Amino acid sequence: MDPVIIVGAGPVGLTLALALARQEVPCVVLDEGPGKDEPRAARTVVLREDTAALIGRLTGVPLSRAGAHWAGWRSMRRKQVMREIVFDGTEPAPLHIAQHVLTGALRAALSGERLVKIAVESRLDGIEQESSGVTAHTRGPKGTWWRGSYLVGCDGPRSTVRKLQDIRFPGRTAVERHAVAALRTELPWHDEALLHRLPPWRMSGPSAGEVTARPLPDGVWRLDWLLPPGKDLVTPELLLTRIRETLAGWAGGTTPPYDLLDTGVHTVHHRLARRWRADRVFLAGDAAHLLGALGTHGLDEGLRDADNLAWKLAVAWHHGPHEALLDSYQTERRAVVAARLRAADQALPLLRGGGGLRSYVPGSSRGHDALLTDGHLGHGQLGAPGAYADSPLAPGRLEGETPVDTPPGAPVTDVRVTAEDGTFVRLRDRLGRGALLVVLIAPGTGVWERKHWVSAGIMPRLAAAVTALPHPAELLVAESYPGAAAHTVLLVRPDGHLVTALSGVRPEDLYAAAEAAVGGPVKAQAEAGASAGSH
Known part of the structure; x- marks a missing residue:
């Protein structure tokens, strides 16, 4: 079968290529650049x-x-500290990294990957589709035709793929603008x-009266100043003045030494897109x-x-047409992003409107701070990972379904599990391999060698049920999981979202849930694909 064609070699395209390769799917990455990032x-x-865990894995x-x-997060208003958070393990710390370093790590991992070909200086200018595959044409020094099973456009805001497919891209322009500087200096906090x-x-x-400072390695900081609406020109002289004023303000009146590394203007x-497929x-x-x-x-x-699409393309590539599964990519991911955009659009007038009665409502500044903290730290509607609550891959009502702290469709909590070879690993380490994960909650198993409990109690029956899945x-075993009673069985998708939790070993329920999670019966999917191709 032909490889998957990925257009664009930014972080998303490179991540998708690696994720497909880990599931034994070959792909070609069309990179219009020279193969390295400035x-x-x-x-x-x-x-x-x-x-961050996905990239690390x-x-x-x-x-x-x-x-x-x-190490922590601090928000201030004028001279008052509004909120302080220490990332001590109970609260996960965001990871701040230069984008070229991130893409460099992805390129390094792909350099030895036998299933991935990166075609540099290859700019897409044509796409043709048939029922059996897709053909892409690139121009440039190495212009040629490429044949693929599927094609994924990861080619950025001005996507050629999107334009060639005549997909509309409505929305709002210049919602926010920031002047940006990266500099090496010492700030009063570490x-x-x-x-x-x-x-x-x-x-x-x-x-607009807002500045953000975020640390990078080696004493480097990225500073962002929110700009008022409009197209005011940010000159180098003005930015240097802004840097000196800000550093002096934080240092108590005297500008500390600094080494300016880079500047820019970031427009949000x-x-x-109306359609994602x-x-x-x-x-x-x-x-x-x-x-x-x-x-x-x-x-x-x-x-x-990329994480959502990779395992679905892998299933279709290895096992034939799975139209319902492939359709679910747009349904799930577009709904999550649309909800995020709605939440931001609703909060923007409150946070950026300025003046009026809102300025005098008691506690309003703390509410504004909480919303901004959610955005920066990945909490709430503005920032938390989305749940696929209304996914078409969700099973119907199951007799043995039981509640745990993770709702169906939400990302699972990363807990320690015992793998089939008896080793202790993190649950997240087993994701992204194309397989469903079945996790038995069995308190006490962590203190015994696997050979003592693998053939005891409900394990043989559960192992037989897992072998029979479609x-x-x-099969993994965990001593505990938030909100789960002993002998609860979790079914987890390859991208780490919970399908269902069952009370005990229920082979029929487990089979039904697994079948739904991959888009329905394989035979019905193949017949539907063949019927669609005949019209």
């Missing part, structure tokens, strides 16, 4: 716990070596991110959506797109 210290990304390299986990609203010192030039747009062509990342106001980060959602699955 170092830009001011172009950084913040990854939440789940997306795929590359085999903990990203904490290349980025900075924040490795803590800061959001400072209405700082008490005078700010030269256009300013909010857009959402056109037969064998899909959109992901900035080609499908743009968001990022109020401290949120669009790359997180792009990486979640899709490959791995």
Whole structure:
């Protein structure tokens, strides 16, 4: 079968290529550039716990070596500290990393990957589809035709794939603008991110009264100043003045020494593609959506797109047409991003409107701070990983269903589990391999060798049920899981979202849930695909 064609070699395209390769699916990445990224210290990304874990799992390299986990978070209004959070293990710390470092780690992992070909200086200019596959044409020094089973456009806001498929991309332009500087200096706090609203010192030039400082490795900081609406020009002289004023304000009046590394202006747009699938062509990342106001980060959602789509393409590539499963990518991911955009659009007038009665409502500033903290730290409607509560892959009502602290469709909690070979691993380490995960909650098993309990109690019956499932699955055992009673059985998708939790071993329920999770009976899917191809 032909490889999957991925258009675009940014973080989302490279992540998707690695995720497919880990599931034994070959792919070709069409990179219009030279195969490396220009170092830009001011172009950084913040990854939440789940997306940082995804990249670490795929590359085999903990990203904490290349980025900075924040030691804490502090928000201030004028001279008052409104909120302080210490990331001590109970609260996961966001990871701040330069984007070129992130893509470099992904490229390094792909360099030895036998199933992935990266075609540099290959700019897409044509797509043709048939029932059996898709053909892409690239121009440039190595212009040629490429044949693929599916094609995924990860080619950014100006996506050629989206335009060639005539998919509309409505939304709002320049929702927020920020002046950005990356510099090496010493600030009064160590490795803590800061959001400072209405700082008490005078700010030269256009300013909306908000500045953010986020640490990077080696004493480097990224500073962002929110700009007022409009197109005011941010000159180098004005930015240097802004840097000196801000550093002096934080240091008590005297500007500390600093080494300016990079500057820029970051403009945030909010857009959402009407469709994310056109037969064998899909959109992901900035080609499908743009968001990022109020401290949120669009790359997180792009990486979640790749994680969601990879295992579904892998199932279709290995086992034949699974149209309901492939359709679920758009249904699940578009709904989550649309909800995120709605939440941001509803909060923007409150947080950025300024003046009026809102300025005098008691406690309003604390409410504003809570919303901004959600965006920056990945909490709530603005930032938390989305749940696929209304997924078409959700099973119907199951007799043995039981509640746990994770609702069906939400990402599972990362707990320690025992693998089939008896080793202790993290649950997240077993994701992304194309298999469903069946997790038995069995208190006390952690203190016994596997050979003593693998053939005892309900384990043989559960193992037989797992072997009989309609899709490959791995059986794991955990001593505990939040909200789960002993002998609860969790069914988890390859991307880490919970399908269902069952009380005890219920082979019929487990089979039905697994069948639903992969889009229904395989035979029915194949027949539907054949029927669609005959019209």
